[in-house]
Amino acid sequence: MLSFLKNIRSRRLEQQLDTLQQQGPAAWAQLPENELFTPAGFQPQQAEATASSNYSYWGSTFRAFFKNRLAVALLIALIAVVAFAFLQPCLPGQKDPNLCAVDPVTGIQYRNIAPGQDGFVWGSNSIGQDLWARIWAGARTSLTIAFFVAVVEAVVGITAGVLWGYVRGLDFLFTELYNIFDNIPTAIVLILISYVATPSIWTMILGMSIKGWIEMARFIRNQILIIRDRDYNVASRCIGTPTFRIVVRNLLPYLVSVIMLRMALTIPEAIGNEVFITYIGLGLSVETPSLGNLVNDGRKVMMQAGLRYQLLYPTLILSFVTIAFYLIGNAFSDAADPKNHLQ
Amino acid sequence: MVQYLAKRIGRSILTLFVIVTLVFCLLRLMPVEGYFSNYEKMTPAQVQAGLQSMGLLDPLPVQVGRFWKNALQGDLGVSHIYKVNAPVTQILAQKLPISIQMGVCAMVLSLVLGIPLGLVMGRYKNRLPDKLGTAVIVLIQAVPAAVYFLYIQMYGTTALGVGLLFNAADWRYWVLPVCSMSLANLAFYAMWLRRYMVDENNKDYVRLARAKGVSETNISLHHVFRNAMVPLVQYIPSAFLNTVVGSIYIESLYSIPGMGGLLVTCVQRHDNTMVQGIVLLYACVGIIGLILGDLLMVLIDPRISFGKKEGGR
Numbered sequence: 001m002l003s004f005l006k007n008i009r010s011r012r013l014e015q016q017l018d019t020l021q022q023q024g025p026a027a028w029a030q031l032p033e034n035e036l037f038t039p040a041g042f043q044p045q046q047a048e049a050t051a052s053s054n055y056s057y058w059g060s061t062f063r064a065f066f067k068n069r070l071a072v073a074l075l076i077a078l079i080a081v082v083a084f085a086f087l088q089p090c091l092p093g094q095k096d097p098n099l100c101a102v103d104p105v106t107g108i109q110y111r112n113i114a115p116g117q118d119g120f121v122w123g124s125n126s127i128g129q130d131l132w133a134r135i136w137a138g139a140r141t142s143l144t145i146a147f148f149v150a151v152v153e154a155v156v157g158i159t160a161g162v163l164w165g166y167v168r169g170l171d172f173l174f175t176e177l178y179n180i181f182d183n184i185p186t187a188i189v190l191i192l193i194s195y196v197a198t199p200s201i202w203t204m205i206l207g208m209s210i211k212g213w214i215e216m217a218r219f220i221r222n223q224i225l226i227i228r229d230r231d232y233n234v235a236s237r238c239i240g241t242p243t244f245r246i247v248v249r250n251l252l253p254y255l256v257s258v259i260m261l262r263m264a265l266t267i268p269e270a271i272g273n274e275v276f277i278t279y280i281g282l283g284l285s286v287e288t289p290s291l292g293n294l295v296n297d298g299r300k301v302m303m304q305a306g307l308r309y310q311l312l313y314p315t316l317i318l319s320f321v322t323i324a325f326y327l328i329g330n331a332f333s334d335a336a337d338p339k340n341h342l343q
Numbered sequence: 344m345v346q347y348l349a350k351r352i353g354r355s356i357l358t359l360f361v362i363v364t365l366v367f368c369l370l371r372l373m374p375v376e377g378y379f380s381n382y383e384k385m386t387p388a389q390v391q392a393g394l395q396s397m398g399l400l401d402p403l404p405v406q407v408g409r410f411w412k413n414a415l416q417g418d419l420g421v422s423h424i425y426k427v428n429a430p431v432t433q434i435l436a437q438k439l440p441i442s443i444q445m446g447v448c449a450m451v452l453s454l455v456l457g458i459p460l461g462l463v464m465g466r467y468k469n470r471l472p473d474k475l476g477t478a479v480i481v482l483i484q485a486v487p488a489a490v491y492f493l494y495i496q497m498y499g500t501t502a503l504g505v506g507l508l509f510n511a512a513d514w515r516y517w518v519l520p521v522c523s524m525s526l527a528n529l530a531f532y533a534m535w536l537r538r539y540m541v542d543e544n545n546k547d548y549v550r551l552a553r554a555k556g557v558s559e560t561n562i563s564l565h566h567v568f569r570n571a572m573v574p575l576v577q578y579i580p581s582a583f584l585n586t587v588v589g590s591i592y593i594e595s596l597y598s599i600p601g602m603g604g605l606l607v608t609c610v611q612r613h614d615n616t617m618v619q620g621i622v623l624l625y626a627c628v629g630i631i632g633l634i635l636g637d638l639l640m641v642l643i644d645p646r647i648s649f650g651k652k653e654g655g656r
Contacts, residue, residue, distance in 0.1 A: 179358055191606070276489050281611040319486045
């Protein structure tokens with residue numbers, strides 16, 4: 001919006017200049033005094049003033065981000081979808097996701113009703129539950145899991161990463177830990193944790209973040225190693241700034257954009273992992289709808305062409321959410337890179 | 344060189360030892376019914392006696408010691424539910440070959456398709472092929488594999504005219520699983536090759552070649568591509584892990600009688616010793632794959648200095 005207004009103003013200025021040039025020097029004499037050159041005179045305060053740029057990191061980041069039309073459109077759509085998923089139970093006329101609807105006339109369940117019929121917006125499944133309600137409830141569950149995984153990974157990962165990078169004595173310990181963790185395939189860890197624990201939202205969050213945090217920590221550690229001995233940090237240490245303050249004020253602001261990127265990419269990954277775990281048979285029970293068990297239910301009927309809508313709708317929502325997070329995350333990290341600000 | 348290799352392998356063996364022990368200890372927390380084929384009908388006393396006879400009531404260090412002693416002699420215990428009293432190693436030996444064949448096919452396919460894709464994208468940067476390729480890569484990376492595997496299966500089986508159940512004798516049954524398994528790595532290779540080619544494109548020697556009037560295609564193939572391939576080799580280990588993980592899902596989706604499908608079946612039927620055996624095998628395969636990848640990297644890229652620690656400061 002702002003840039004649009006600016007464009008209009010600059011175009012108008014250019015037009016004025018053009019007309020002035022066409023009219024020739026005779027017309028210039030009629031211009032008001034302040035449009036012509038006047039001697040500035042000497043002002044002591046201004047002679048002493050130093051120039052400061054009005055560059056602001058976040059301002060430039062958002063300006064660069066809002067230039068990416070696709071990312072902005074996706075961001076708006078994503079916010080709408082997420083808001084709708086969480087507001088949906090409060091809207092009037094919504095069905096209970098676990099209610100097996102029964103036809104009042106015949107007394108038979110509404111089995112596999114096609115989308116749009118009998119008030120089932122996205123149809124019903126094989127035991128008469130409303131897919132519309134189930135999918136939004138599932139999106140809520142999956143997003144909650146993904147959000148918590150991202151938060152746990154960020155909190156634990158940042159803490160461990162800062163310790164790993166900043167405290168030299170801990171480097172060996174963490175590096176060995178990383179070597180061990182990094183060698184185990186993630187799927188194996190997920191299967192193990194889910195197998196040993198009873199499936200619930202919290203055990204899934206635990207299983208998914210148990211490996212993710214160390215990736216995050218390594219990332220932070222590498223960045224901290226690069227900047228920890230820069231002059232401004234050495235100076236801070238010399239004047240006796242407490243370590244905690246150095247970390248929070250000097251080091252972490254530098255890493256905000258990478259942390260945001262990793263969190264944005266963790267969300268699609270966690271949603272995908274949930275689907276995988278459910279497929280293996282270690283996911284949440286059917287009473288807690290999640291995108292994972294909806295996709296899994298849809299898979300069971302996918303070879304019957306008439307019932308494919310039961311797979312299509314959950315996967316549509318799922319793919320939209322994951323693609324949106326992926327693209328927005330990448331666009332944001334591009335925008336947050338100061339190298340892309342000078343344009 | 345030899346010293347570096349010895350160090351690297353020794354280290355990996357140590358890691359392997361730690362991981363397997365950790366996994367073993369974790370698996371002690373498994374639900375008890377996974378050790379008996381007829382748990383529902385047993386009295387608590389019988390369960391206790393059964394556990395006692397399997398040595399599961401001993402202190403943990405004793406169990407770990409016994410496990411290692413047996414494992415080193417090639418004994419991973421017997422299955423309790425999947426195939427009652429059949430040795431785990433014997434069941435695994437039957438399943439392993441087909442998994443390996445499939446994994447190798449998938450890796451070869453992803454290299455054969457991914458590298459040309461990356462090459463074309465890097466050559467025509469910001470033009471139509473690049474944009475199309477990027478869209479495909481984003482789709483593969485952002486959408487969960489579990490979802491697009493299903494669509495490949497749904498439409499692919501109809502298109503090829505094959506059934507859902509796998510038949511190793513007919514080549515058509517190999518097409519879909521191998522393609523699905525290679526997709527993740529294909530995207531991975533293409534993405535990184537494109538990035539390295541774009542980076543390489545601004546270097547002086549490329550500018551010189553361009554100034555001399557070498558054609559763009561020639562520059563891409565003979566100058567840029569060769570140098571861009573070198574850093575790509577370091578992704579082979581992680582690509583290998585991708586394949587291993589992909590196999591768990593795909594083999595069970597297509598009912599391929601391999602390790603991945605077996606793992607899913609045993610998890611669903613709560614067969615503890617089988618799960619333990621397969622998880623350990625997967626962990627080993629993962630680690631060995633990583634070592635081989637590292638060795639390959641050392642062999643291919645002469646610039647990697649031996650014996651130097653990774654991630655130095």
